[in-house]
């Protein structure tokens with residue numbers, strides 16, 4: 001092997017007739033921009049960033065890193081807080097030039113390139129009166145969100161993002177370009193739906209689209225903390241009252257400008273204003289300090305929470321679960337603990353503990369064995385999103401979040417211990433946790449089959465940055 005510069009010169013030569021951009025630390029601003037991530041603590045100084053422009057570029061780059069034994073990662077939208085899309089000294093296969101979306105209105109399908117963001121999908125589909133199940137913040141990447149499962153406002157009606165994934169075009173560890181669907185490479189398709197980050201570079205996703213021509217009713221209702229018990233009572237009733245066309249998010253946070261604790265709710269109804277106001281009447285009657293609900297086109301809905309969710313600063317997601325009904329004193333104790341922690345530092349006040357009451361009836365129609373994703377059960381996702389500034393607090397934040405979520409999940413009736421768990425899902429959403437969590441915690445009974453499929457599709461474990469399905473290879477540094 002030659003010097004690092006010689007090695008990358010070979011890659012440049014191989015990609016010279018493509019539109020790929022190859023960036024090095026010496027490239028200044030362009031390089032610095034390319035290593036930016038949603039959370040600052042995931043920014044690492046890669047030796048080389050390859051912005052690929054096609055599946056052929058992906059193949060050539062994968063073959064190159066394999067041949068030269070260069071550690072690498074894949075970057076979709078750059079939103080994971082696990083650090084799995086960034087690397088110190090290695091190579092980044094960056095998909096940000098591949099954001100094209102095409103819609104087939106006859107077949108009602110939407111094909112998005114591997115680096116597309118949800119805004120690209122939402123807006124392209126809307127031109128044909130269609131929508132699919134995408135993320136609730138539209139600058140999130142289609143790649144990571146889909147490969148890990150995918151929850152959105154439409155999940156109550158249509159299930160998870162992966163339940164609406166028809167096929168992927170993927171570059172495997174061998175550099176080969178294949179299709180995975182129910183009929184082509186079905187075992188690979190099984191693995192990709194939940195553990196996709198471990199199996200290759202997905203250069204395109206094809207989703208089922210649904211007619212979505214009506215506007216939707218949505219927006220935040222903000223309450224003072226003394227209303228928390230009644231808001232919890234509303235959430236308990238929501239569970240039996242919804243028909244899959246609604247969603248209800250409950251968050252604890254201290255938002256700007258006042259940075260005082262509030263009970264933040266976000267409501268959604270896929271229907272008219274009258275219906276929405278009637279469905280959420282008991283909540284509205286509690287007297288929110290702010291009612292910002294309105295009618296909006298579906299493609300604007302996923303932009304509604306973009307503000308305050310941009311790149312920059314240190315941030316971390318953590319995941320747990322809860323069952324309804326919840327006792328108001330139990331939720332009050334979580335409120336006190338979370339707000340207590342997030343007010344210890346000025347940079348943390350904007351953090352949030354989020355109860356994502358997205359109806360699960362449709363999600364649990366699919367058994368956990370049907371695909372790698374194993375978080376289907378009669379419970380909801382609980383998430384922490386903690387913001388902070390001081391790197392010295394990295395471990396403190398992680399430990400607080402983990403302990404709170406574990407305690408909350410177990411007290412709220414969701415068992416996350418494999419020994420006691422039966423047919424229910426794992427109680428952990430893989431996209432909200434770090435890759436150091438054991439595979440059995442994220443994939444439960446599916447972990448064994450995933451390890452076997454790794455042996456078939458990526459025997460050298462080149463794609464080793466997601467949840468570890470097999471042990472990482474030992475890297476010998478000369």
Ligand SMILES: Cc1cc2nc3c(=O)[nH]c(=O)nc-3n(C[C@H](O)[C@H](O)[C@H](O)COP(=O)(O)OP(=O)(O)OC[C@H]3O[C@@H](n4cnc5c(N)ncnc54)[C@H](O)[C@@H]3O)c2cc1C
Nearest residue numbers: 074076077078079080084085114136141143144145151202
């Ligand atoms: C503000 C915000 C809002 C969110 N809202 C939701 C939500 O509503 N619903 C939900 O389910 N989740 C949500 N999430 C979590 C989200 O699913 C994860 O953060 C996800 O990892 C983001 O994907 P990405 O492509 O942007 O991230 P990246 O960091 O780029 O990638 C995440 C992982 O996927 C891999 N990857 C990405 N693209 C590809 C590809 N094309 N081929 C192969 N591997 C790839 C990367 O290598 C990495 O391991 C949210 C996250 C944030 C930060």
